[in-house]
Amino acid sequence: MTTDPTSIPAIPAAASDVAAIGADVGRRLAALRLARPLVHNITNYVAMDLSANVLLAIGASPAMVHAIEEVEEFVAFSGALVINIGTLSAPWIDAMVAAAAAARRKGIPWVLDPVGAGATTLRDRAVARLMAEKPTVVRGNASEILAVAGAAGAAAKGVDSGNSSDEARAAAVALARASGAVVVVTGAVDVITDGTRLVALADGDPLMTRVTATGCALSAVVAAFLAGPSDAFAAAVAAVAVYGVAGRLAAFDADGGPATFRTAFVDRLARIGAEEVAFAVTVVP
């Protein structure tokens, strides 16, 4: 599956404009903190702690709920759902599909994080079943997005990416067009596309790759920004902008080590304001 990214119509000037993104982020961040949306997480054992703490820091209300006997009931009163296939097993896949189907039926936005897509048949089959339930957003690293898009060249090392987001840009656009989902590819540059519009942001810090589950926690933050009526593309841009700027600022607070960075990052997410995001967000062509 290949699509020339240069064939995407130019995004509206306003959407690529730093000031416009900053203003939009401010509005969305304030609304999120006011609404404190319940975010239903079906996520992996590694990511549960960081995802829950990151959601609390940004102002959402996290719940980690994965038993098949309760996911349909739970998602029905949640603001958004995130499904992350990081530590997969057969009973979990059935619960994930049931939750995704319920979210779809009820019009509740949901995010798919296809951790390790392409690595094993179990993962690829799970991704196919989940994609059939129409995620609102798919967020993955470059190797994962290449794999989900069925594109050549994915070079993952387990759950870590072996590709840059530039290599996955065309696949992300093609995946968005084919699936109807907004696609977010993370890396040194984060790319957000709905197949028509595309924004690339270059915030974050390389230390984020030395703390496990920072990508998983971003998927949860995207879900928090999707809660309530919203343009999924703009909500995803706002989530990625806030997260990336918090990461960049946290690197100044930390002493260079991943463990202090993790703490500083959660603190930055709790304190971050619209002005900082508008001032610091880095939009790239």
Ligand SMILES: Nc1ncnc2c1ncn2[C@@H]1O[C@H](COP(=O)(O)OP(=O)(O)OP(=O)(O)O)[C@@H](O)[C@H]1O
């Ligand atoms: N080289 C880099 N420089 C700056 N920020 C980065 C870099 N690589 C990744 N990031 C940031 O780290 C976060 C996680 O992205 P990443 O692509 O590592 O996700 P992931 O591989 O799914 O992570 P995980 O599976 O551990 O949750 C994103 O916010 C992204 O912007």
Ligand SMILES: Cc1ncsc1CCO
């Ligand atoms: C390390 C790891 N293994 C399965 S999921 C996960 C968290 C990062 O994706």
Ligand SMILES: [Mg+2]
């Ligand atoms: Mg990941």
